Amino acid sequence: MAALLEALNLEVRYGGIVAVRGCSFAVEEGEAVCLIGANGAGKTSTLKALARLLPSGGEIVYAGTPLGNLPAHDLIARGLALVPEGRGIFARLSVAENLVMGAYHRHDDEIGADADRLYTLLPRLAERRNQLAGTLSGGEQQMLAIARALMSRPRLLLLDEPSMGLAPVMVDRIFELLRSVRTQGVTLLLVEQNARLALEVCPRGYVMESGRITLSGLSAELRDDPRVRAAYLGG
């Protein structure tokens, strides 16, 4: 079976600087895969290239179609949703309006029902549905960003550092949410600096270092790898 998402020799450059050098990886349907690595390893650039927010070299194949020349805004209708770095919520819109915006490309009548389902899953957002998103705490904003992406009924969810800048309690909640998203059959590709949690949620992972994928395998193996332990799991 062909992978849902496959990157071949992905390359991203900023002018003369090469941020991602020839990375190849694959994500199967229904899988949860994490991409871990230190600051500046090229994780975010990889994800942005996948979301077509950055021009890239190499090849990206999603659900059998090459993404090469597709614009970013075409992806969501194909089931590929991004939770951007730094959350990217619409601060001056209410929580409910943010969710509706996540369904911008949809024309069916079940958007309200989908929002209600998310409110049941995330009571904190339900309580604050009429509050402006900018007034939420960081963790709540991250929840909202994920919920907004889920409003598009994605097949594959790309997440860029959902734990960034959050208190440990909130980080746990976010990862709890990701676990329940997984059980709904959504494929996940998670970019994270928090290697411990990422490897817990995702059964398989890739390790990135200075633009290259240096290690890959099942999370259990990665957790036991002395190099990963030393670099990302605190020895």
Place this chain on the structure above:
Amino acid sequence: MSVPHLWQRLRNEAVTTSRIHRPLLLVGCTLLIALPFLVGLGFGPAWVRVLDFVLLYILLALGLNIVVGFAGLLDLGYVAFFGVGAYVYALLASPHLTSHFPAIAALFPAGLHGPLWLLLPLGALVAGVFGILLGAPTLRLRGDYLAIVTLGFGEIIRIFLNNLYQPVNITNGAQGITQIDGLRVGPLALDRGLDLFGLRFSSLHLHYYLFLALAMLVVFISLRLQDSRIGRAWVAIREDEIAAKACGINTRNVKLAAFAMGASFGGIAGGLFAGFQEFVSPESFQLIDSIMILCMVVLGGMGHVPGVILGAVLLTVLPELFRFGAGPAQQWLFGRVVVEPEALRMLLFGLTLVVVMLLRPAGLWPEPRHRRELAQ
């Protein structure tokens, strides 16, 4: 529930709009119709003229509000579109082209006298195309950078209007275009006035009604746009462009639509201005005018249609008040005129703006949700 319904419901929940009562609406309409007579009787015809300009500026401010308020794209060259609309009308409803180009004179032996119903949409269209011309190269720019490029664009248009008189005379340069046909609605020439039911409708009154009708139309379009699919897309790019893309919004098209739509409102206002004044010159389309229109939008409350209208009214009426009031006030206070009213006008005007922005940073009449945000 589908998106448009949901959005409408959410807006109604978030923005606690006071229901407008029908009798109140009727009183409002009657007042708007009677206004030029009341103002004329109370303050004289000069103020009816101010009233006409208030309506023109409402058109302009609402157009700029689409670009700045709805889509969050800072445009400092907006007056260029006003100029484009004005020159489209001026060139196609004056003897200028026929007297300088024999070929055109041969084509139109009776002279060029484009009708209003054709020239206004044409002006809107041409201005809209210029809007896209400005928008296309600036798609990647935001904030200050966008402001600088749009400022440059506005100046380029003005300088072109100033210099396109040689080798072929298209705009007649700084002397401007004269003998422009006045506005005509069907058989009615607005500049001649009208006697109806024993009432004298002067030229200023008739222009008022035409401008009022178009201003109402633009208010209606603005309100409809705000709740439309594209209105939601504008809000999204205003808040976060990358997230908007991730939500499936074609940011390029949506931005160009904002520029084109805003510019076309400016083009309509320009056509009306040219026909009203029966004269246009590049002098009317300077940077200060762009800034003035931007001030109306910001002072009133960016993105909030009633606020923007209030801003346009205040910033048109206040300078006139200073102009008429500053001299007599000094005479009464000091016994003589100490400072020229003209010099004082801009000073007081600037001071008012500073005070308003300090006390009400979101504008005088912002959208209720913004007020709430600032309070929190």
